Amino acid sequence: MRTILHVDMDAFYASIEERDHPELKGQPIIVGGRADQRSVVSAANYKAREFGVHSAMPMKTARQLCPHAHFFPVRMKDYAEVSHSIQNIFRKYTPLVEPLSLDEAFLDVTGSQLLFGTGQEIAVSIKREIKETLNLIASVGVAPNKFLAKIGSDADKPDGLVIVEPDRIHHFLDPLPISRVWGIGKVANKRFARLGINTIAQLRALEPRLLSELFGEQGPHLWKLSQGIDERPVVPERQAKSISRETTFSQDVTDLEILKTVLIELVEDVARRLRKNELRGRTIQLKIRYDDFSTFTRSVTVNQPTDITHEIEEAALLMLEQRLPERPLSIRLIGVGVSGFDAGHLHQRSLFDEDDQQKHSRLDQVKDQIANRFGTDSIKRANRISTDDTDAETT
Secondary structure, rough: OEEEEEEEEEOHHHHHHHOOOHHHOOOEEEEEEOOOOOEEEEEOHHHHHOOOOOOOOOOOHHHHHHOOOEEEOHHHHHHHHHHHHHHHHHHOOOOOEEEOOOOOOEOOHHHHHHOOHHHHHHHHHHHHHHHHHHOOHHHHEOOOHHHHHHHHHHHOOOOEEEOOOHHHHHHOOOEHHHHHHOOOOOHHHHHHOOOOOOEEHHHHOHHHHHHHHHHHHHHHHHHHHOOOOOOOOOHHHHHHOOOEEEEEEEEOOHHHHHHHHHHHHHHHHHHHHHHHHHOOOEEEEEEEEEOOOEEEEEEEEEEEEOOHHHHHHHHHHHHHOOOOOOOOOOOEEEEEEEEEEOOOOOOOOOOOOOOHHHHHHHHHHHHHHHHHHHOHHOOHHHHHHOHHHHHOOOO
16 A cells, blocks of 8 residues: 655745744735736735635735735745755655645655655654755645555645544545645536535445546546545656646636736746756646636647747747637646657757747846756746835835
8 A cells, every 4th residue: 555645835925924024923925926917916924814814816806905925026036945944854754755846746655665654654754854944734645556646635724643543534525625626626526516516425425326427537537536446556757758837726716917927937847857857858748727626738849959049939929828728717727848859959950949948048048057056036027027026126
């Protein structure tokens, strides 16, 4: 039986700001861009969330809801350094670490327990070390698979530790609302409500055949998750077949400009990780999940493997603008990934102009150097600079 941990840092960016400004402890803190219509909230601490502030909300709205909050610009270099320290803590216990973003990761500690104790003991040790060395709080779920571990880490935030024992899986899942199952959104919730299905216990009792009739190919997937079955392995990033990043919004996003802003940030992160791992890929993929949990992926394949931010961004934005289904925007999740890695680093003619490609490659190299020294927010592409970027930030 596997033992999987899902470690999730609590209000990561905002918690770092609160740690670095102890005089603001207990006060609302919001991290994000400038207060123009294209800027969004990157993080809000739990005090700010009490006023309705959430990630991906326009900063103008956040300022209206919580004008007395302390606002901080994104310090990505500092957050990335803290994340690197956290990843190093994880790797003391297992090499099987699958980062999902700067602030969360799956760990497979099945083979580590003879050295470090049970999954629970490892989780306690990781939480303690993060607190003692970085003065930050993590929530951890410990379970036989990713699905259960992820639900566990979310179940008792902040500073949570939830253990899902193999013989208590149904006891853990049964009272939870069906919305906790990946794949069940607002529309599916309504369909289940009409059937009188509100909890995972009730979902689990349904015949798989009925779920297939209701949800097609997604039906068996929902049935497996309701049973607590998830067979996906933990895949370390260097062994991954793709490098990707996605974000799930706390509230559905209907504004295309906000989606573009978030997508550009995701592309920047994916491209940096490709270059860091000395990987280049041929296939660029966009992932979109709507409010009814219907999920669409779109992809484009370029002639020459790439790690160039501009090329990935251009392809991702084109897919977002032109290749989505013709339906109202109400987006729960957006993600971008690159796959089809070029192991041999072979060069051939690019889909993009060669001189232009070399220019953007040099630009990325310079940007990486500046970001490594001064932080990623210290340099931006011209199309991301807002009219408010020359104003002083209120803190």
